[in-house]
Amino acid sequence: MQFPLQSFIAVSAANPWTYVLFGVVGFAFGFTLEMSGFGNSAKLAAQFYFKELTVLKVMFTAIVTAMVLLFGAVGLGILDFSQVWVNTTYIASGVLGGLIMGVGFIVGGFCPTTSLASASTGKIDGMMFMLGGFVGAFLFGETEQYFTQWYNNAGYLGRLTLDQVFHLPVGVVVLLIVLMALFMFWGSEQLERIIGKKDMSHEPKLRLVGAGALVAVALAVVFIGQPSLDSRYVKLTFTRTVNGEQVAYTADQMLEKRLVFISPAEAFKAQYNQSMNPIYLDVRSEADYNLYHIQDAVNVPLDRLTEVIPTLLSEPPANSVFIVMSNDETAAVKAWKTLSASSVPNVYILEGGVNNWIAFFGKDDPQFQPNLNAGDDQLKYTFTAALGAGYKSCSPSPIEYEKLTFAQKIVLQLKRDKSGGGCG
Amino acid sequence: MTTATPAKPRGLFPKTPRPYVHPYFGGMVLGIVLFLALLLTGNGLGSSGATSRIDAAIVDAISPSHVDNNPYLLKMAGGDKNPLDDWIVPVFFGALLGGFTSGLFNGRLKFETTKGPNISVRTRWLMAFLGGVIFLYGARMARGCTSGQALTGGTTLAAGSWLIMFSIFGSAYALAYFVRKLWN
Numbered sequence: 296m297q298f299p300l301q302s303f304i305a306v307s308a309a310n311p312w313t314y315v316l317f318g319v320v321g322f323a324f325g326f327t328l329e330m331s332g333f334g335n336s337a338k339l340a341a342q343f344y345f346k347e348l349t350v351l352k353v354m355f356t357a358i359v360t361a362m363v364l365l366f367g368a369v370g371l372g373i374l375d376f377s378q379v380w381v382n383t384t385y386i387a388s389g390v391l392g393g394l395i396m397g398v399g400f401i402v403g404g405f406c407p408t409t410s411l412a413s414a415s416t417g418k419i420d421g422m423m424f425m426l427g428g429f430v431g432a433f434l435f436g437e438t439e440q441y442f443t444q445w446y447n448n449a450g451y452l453g454r455l456t457l458d459q460v461f462h463l464p465v466g467v468v469v470l471l472i473v474l475m476a477l478f479m480f481w482g483s484e485q486l487e488r489i490i491g492k493k494d495m496s497h498e499p500k501l502r503l504v505g506a507g508a509l510v511a512v513a514l515a516v517v518f519i520g521q522p523s524l525d526s527r528y529v530k531l532t533f534t535r536t537v538n539g540e541q542v543a544y545t546a547d548q549m550l551e552k553r554l555v556f557i558s559p560a561e562a563f564k565a566q567y568n569q570s571m572n573p574i575y576l577d578v579r580s581e582a583d584y585n586l587y588h589i590q591d592a593v594n595v596p597l598d599r600l601t602e603v604i605p606t607l608l609s610e611p612p613a614n615s616v617f618i619v620m621s622n623d624e625t626a627a628v629k630a631w632k633t634l635s636a637s638s639v640p641n642v643y644i645l646e647g648g649v650n651n652w653i654a655f656f657g658k659d660d661p662q663f664q665p666n667l668n669a670g671d672d673q674l675k676y677t678f679t680a681a682l683g684a685g686y687k688s689c690s691p692s693p694i695e696y697e698k699l700t701f702a703q704k705i706v707l708q709l710k711r712d713k714s715g716g717g718c719g
Numbered sequence: 720m721t722t723a724t725p726a727k728p729r730g731l732f733p734k735t736p737r738p739y740v741h742p743y744f745g746g747m748v749l750g751i752v753l754f755l756a757l758l759l760t761g762n763g764l765g766s767s768g769a770t771s772r773i774d775a776a777i778v779d780a781i782s783p784s785h786v787d788n789n790p791y792l793l794k795m796a797g798g799d800k801n802p803l804d805d806w807i808v809p810v811f812f813g814a815l816l817g818g819f820t821s822g823l824f825n826g827r828l829k830f831e832t833t834k835g836p837n838i839s840v841r842t843r844w845l846m847a848f849l850g851g852v853i854f855l856y857g858a859r860m861a862r863g864c865t866s867g868q869a870l871t872g873g874t875t876l877a878a879g880s881w882l883i884m885f886s887i888f889g890s891a892y893a894l895a896y897f898v899r900k901l902w903n
Contacts, residue, residue: 358873416818
């Protein structure tokens with residue numbers, strides 16, 4: 296079984312029990328916060344005067360516990376990480392919003408969820424914070440229009456994780472964070488002893504066992520590693536509507552049924568389709584690319600493809616369509632497999648490759664001659680000069696080719712709506 | 720014979736509060752809850768999104784035309800969209816119920832105001848309200864609060880969430896000295 300379960304991913308009126316499921320998640324959340332003392336604002340505020348570092352201890356224990364379990368499950372192939380919501384990175388609004396939240400935290404003594412735990416147990420200050428929260432969120436909704444451009448674009452980096460930032464294996468990042476957390480726990484206990492005048496001799500010895508267990512599991516995560524591209528590839532599923540019904544296909548079936556091969560006409564027309572933003576990836580050698588390539592195509596030779604995957608993943612994926620091409624199809628199919636297995640959404644292959652593009656848009660061009668000796672995935676034309684995108688057929692005229700008929704293969708797989716994950 | 724120490728809280732619904740659990744234990748349980756949420760649903764934990772969705776539902780009920788003129792609300796409540804039809808809303812109400820239940824079983828259900836010793840109850844209420852306004856404004860700007868960003872995003876290694884986490888704690892620590900009268 297592959298987690299997360301598809302029917303659990305979002306609440307919907309079609310499955311009323313999904314409300315119950317998320318309600319139970321919330322219940323456990325509220326219960327745990329309250330029993331840890333997060334309903335008590337004085338306890339929360341004490342954090343900021345180094346007297347009692349409960350907030351830090353609870354929060355970081357939760358983060359590292361969940362993290363080792365999460366990436367352990369991903370490493371074992373139980374959980375598909377591409378289906379887990381990862382908060383999108385917006386540097387500017389994130390940092391400013393965070394700084395504002397810090398002010399609210401120290402002034403109000405709560406954060407939103409802890410105020411729920413507090414209000415629900417009768418604490419009047421918790422209720423006041425909750426009430427203020429409704430006003431604050433309302434004010435944001437009313438003022439967002441004045442800085443919407445900045446809010447939605449400044450420092451936008453998409454789905455970006457720390458292992459990509461630091462170019463480290465996921466397991467190593469997990470281990471480093473666990474070690475950092477343990478160091479912080481040690482530090483907070485020192486602070487509580489010195490500033491909070493707390494007697495630490497009664498602290499349970501069991502916590503040392505817990506620390507050891509955490510490090511052991513983190514080491515296991517490093518050792519297991521993350522699933523290989525091959526193992527992710529065989530688990531891929533694509534859904535297409537056939538005669539009004541949703542049908543799930545494996546990646547190999549998509550290739551076999553040619554559902555991911557788009558005609559030169561469709562690839563060309565995608566540029567003029569408002570709903571999508573096509574990105575042409577030319578995976579041929581630089582030499583071939585220099586000879587002839589489609590206008591605006593980006594040259595990424597197949598052996599260097601993996602280097603650009605993080606960049607592709609951070610493209611705003613809602614309407615980005617990646618169209619890979621080689622001279623024929625062999626290299627493009629390999630590229631499609633790699634990109635799809637790496638969770639890059641909306642990847643398609645130019646049917647028949649650049650050769651087919653030339654046959655379609657440039658058949659009458661006297662500047663190239665058919666090369667009869669071309670093998671598989673080699674250019675079937677010879678060129679008088681390496682003009683790159685300088686030939687007429689590299690950027691066909693939208694007027695001349697205004698009417699093109701083709702069977703539409705591109706089905707935009709929308710990214711999970713922002714509100715479909717995270718609390719944005 | 721009487722003893723000086725107060726009676727230990729007993730029973731299912733004790734009269735006096737039981738002590739809080741050990742922070743590492745509480746954190747571990749919270750971590751397991753978060754992991755199970757991510758494993759089963761692909762979503763983590765959160766609450767501030769529900770606040771703005773409930774706001775949107777109220778605005779939509781009072782003045783639907785106002786929603787149509789506000790792009791931020793439009794995304795949640797435009798047309799026939801129900802702003803409450805989102806996973807975070809049941810999590811929000813579940814958290815209220817969960818907090819209440821824990822309070823009930825641990826003898827902590829009581830109308831009271833927690834505050835620093837040197838401010839009045841009214842000042843504390845005002846500050847809590849103000850803090851709520853400021854916090855949720857920031858939380859909406861950052862697209863998530865301590866739960867949705869710091870806790871959940873921190874776990875999934877989201878780069879932006881770690882930045883937000885440091886921003887929250889950075890500014891709270893930087894300001895703590897200036898508002899020390901509120902708490903000490």
